[in-house]
Amino acid sequence: MKFKNKIIRLKELREELQVSKSTLWRWRLDPNFPKPILLGSRSVGFFVKDVDAWLLTRKKMAEKGQVQ
16 A cells, blocks of 8 residues: 555654754744644654645745745
């Protein structure tokens, strides 16, 4: 079975994007950043497709000079 809605945990996301914990927390303050999925009492993840879409949006904004 192949899952279409893969979930990535916080640590994996940081490693994949090569960003610090503080950068990821700052991004989470952006109302357009994907909402986390509660996986357990102390664990969250994100849908990969949602993170990809957010990154593409940021890329387009950066190309227009709209991202700081």
